[in-house]
Amino acid sequence: MEFRTAKKFYDNLAKGKIYGIRCRKCKKYTFPPLLRCRECSSESVEWVVMKGTGKLHYYSSTMLPAIKFVGEPPSAYGLVEMSEGPVFLTKINNADISSPDSIAKGNKALPLPVKARVRKIAGMDIVTFDIKK
Amino acid sequence: MVQKASIVGVGCTKFGSVLTDPELKGLTFQEMVAEAAFEAMDDAGITPDEIDAFYVGNMLAHTSQVYSHATLLSDWLGLRFKGGFHFDTACSTTNTGIGIASNSIGSGKYKNVLVVGGEILSSVPENYNQLTRKGIDAQTLWGWTDFGVDHVYAYHHSYDVASAYGAIPTMGYMKKYGLSFEQMDETMYYVNKAVRMHASLNPKAMIRQDLEALARSKGYKDSYEFWKSKHNPFFAWPTRLLSALNTADGASAYVISGEPKKYDKKTPVEVKGFHWTTSNYPWYGTDSTTMPQDVIAFREAYKMAGIQPKDIDYLYVHDCMQIHQLEVSEIAGYFPKGQSWKAFIEGRTTYKGDKPLNTSGGRHGVGHAFEASAGSETYHIVKQMRGEAGKVQFSTKPKIAVQHNHGYGMHTAVTVLERGD
Incomplete structure (x- = not known):
């Protein structure tokens, strides 16, 4: 698991890309990105451009x-x-x-x-x- | 719990400033905490050798210059070789401590636990010497305090506590319940009027001037005209400066025992239930009147205590921003949703009213000494239950009281207390 979530978020902001994560399990979005879904705690999340x-x-x-x-x-x-x-x-x-x-x-x-x-x-x-x- | 736990002694210093208040001036952090702790032990009629463990709350090491507080305080409190630790849930800390101590007793490990909280917000030691302190400005103080808020994302995104904890919840209330700004502003005037009236009657409070006296001191006969004047600007519209906390120095303490019959000098107060919840920022969604963590904390604390909102005789809620007197008292079920604002206007929340709330003066009136403040509220609840609350004593001593606190960031602690006689 890649833990450097904040660095990836801010590095992408510098390129004008605003990332969040989407939960594969409950389908909800978490913004800004965390290590797990803020709604259901699932680790199965994907990075998505908001x-x-x-x-x-x-x-x-x-x-x-x-x-x-x-x-x-x-x-x-x-x-x-x-x-x-x-x-x-x-x-x-x-x-x-x-x-x-x-x-x-x-x-x-x-x-x-x-x-x-x-x-x-x-x-x-x-x-x-x-x-x- | 296996073993029931009861508060058998309480202590609290005067709240104010170690730079100027005669009662606090010249005290080190250790001595200030000891003053509250010794009062609690004397109040309980308990000696240090009977205390099994002690838990210490303190948020800003910048001002106290203490880490591993129990270690450094042990001999100052006469508790050398006893168990102890520093614990921290920010401004709810000394509410959280009631549950932690009760668990220690419930497990059978300890019979008597002392919980103390101390905070100095007026000043920092000069040259690392607590005996020479210099004042600090609000921005520096909040720079340290804001470590209580997410510093990965939230803080850097233009974080603004006055909007987040005051203005936006206030606008949410106006919108949800259809109040005009004028109605809301008038309500907040009545809330502050009660806050300052209660503080003026509380010898431990930092603020000793009620709203009318403050208005007169600025040349206003009518305190509502004063409320709306340039002397009370918008901290963050629609929240005015007087609806916010006043930072203070102070300490509070209580002794929790599994043997209340042994320490029966005063009416014991039983810990019936408690619950804690946590959430990082943001604390609410589009309905800014309600932090979901508060809903859960009340529900679970009531469940543990076996009570319902109708059983509550006295409620104390966290009022770092006074809008939360309205919102949290409704979440607690003390008032129906959208109705509490009328109760403030009608004076029902004062010590003379049928729905007393925060009758020692809250975080504006008593003053807000972060990790000492919840303990000062517990102190006041216990005094009300015993009939020792002085000028603000209710005509009928409350049987069931509920204490709610927020700890910056956000932590919620709800504790249900019952008079034990």
């Missing part, structure tokens, strides 16, 4: 960012339901966080379709999402 689409359900923004992101501009953080099923929370690039009212208004319009975009944030390639407009 569609990179989904729905944004909620987002907000904090006044106290985690220390890693102190040097970054203020960021929206949102809950995305990916088309394959898994829920993933990450940076939402174009969500309006300019004021509390704009966050309120932005959330009223949800859920909205989103498209994944790999971006280098605070020194690492990560999966972010853009709201499709």
Whole structure:
């Protein structure tokens, strides 16, 4: 068994490929990839390229960012339901966080379709999402 | 369990800051933990030689400068050569300890176990010397605390605790139950009003000013106007700053015994049931009001205790963000789904109400000293059961109480306690 799951995930992100795993037993997807299916614990999983689409359900923004992101501009953080099923929370690039009212208004319009975009944030390639407009 | 286990003694320091609080200033981590432990042993009427083992909770070694805590604490606690270890489920630790100690007693290995938790979040030793400490800023503190969250994927993906644990669960509640922002904001005002009222009546709490006094100190006669003012900004919309925890220093302890009749100085409190669950991030799906692990933990703890939600006289839930007072109390079955918000507005959750909840002040009011806090909540539950809860004592002493805690990352501990008289 190849245990270097995180390295494979991030190495592929650098090439613009977003990988998840799909369980051969329960057919469910796990994202980001783990060693076993998150739903049924089966070891029988295959690596699959995720569609990179989904729905944004909620987002907000904090006044106290985690220390890693102190040097970054203020960021929206949102809950995305990916088309394959898994829920993933990450940076939402174009969500309006300019004021509390704009966050309120932005959330009223949800859920909205989103498209994944790999971006280098605070020194690492990560999966972010853009709201499709 | 083979042998029933009961809490026979409890102890708790004042919660506050080792830099400024007269009760805590100048204490080393070891001494602060000992203060809580000695109170618990005195409360039980038990001597160190009767304690078979002791389990120690502490999260941030950055501030305590302790590893293998039981080893380093053994002689400070008068427990040299006794069995012991450090254990850690983050902010639920001293709730989890009730079950661990009960298992040790249930197996027949030990008769009496001491559980202690201590945490210092205000400061770090300078030059590795605990006697000279310097304050730390919130971002540094949370940098260490966030090791409690998945650092392979989640943290690097712009992780934001205020949104994940506060804002998104709050929006989920609004959406699921059709509350406008104004209704939600007003509800959270009433929640905090109760939190701070209870803390103001609790001599061990860090916050001693109720919401009205805080509002007056900022020039507001009306505390709701103050709530909505610039003094209470959005931590992460729709969650305001006052709906969040306040970090604190402190320690708590309890003695669990298989021989409650021998240590009957105070009314013993029997451990009826407990359950623990774990989940890495994310903690919920598209329904952000409910962590599935909470549902399982309550169900299994109730099953072990042989109780139903209607049997619960008193509930204490983890309120690191106060939205969880609403959501977890509903998962616990203490309120019907979607109904708890009204109970807060109607004042039913205060020590005078018919559905008392978190009446010592919670993680905002007592203050949040990570691995000591659950023990301070157990301390308060035991005091309520004995009729020793001072100004917040209920008119009728609770018979069945349930304590729920989250430990960062996420761990859930649910414990069912029953007054033993």
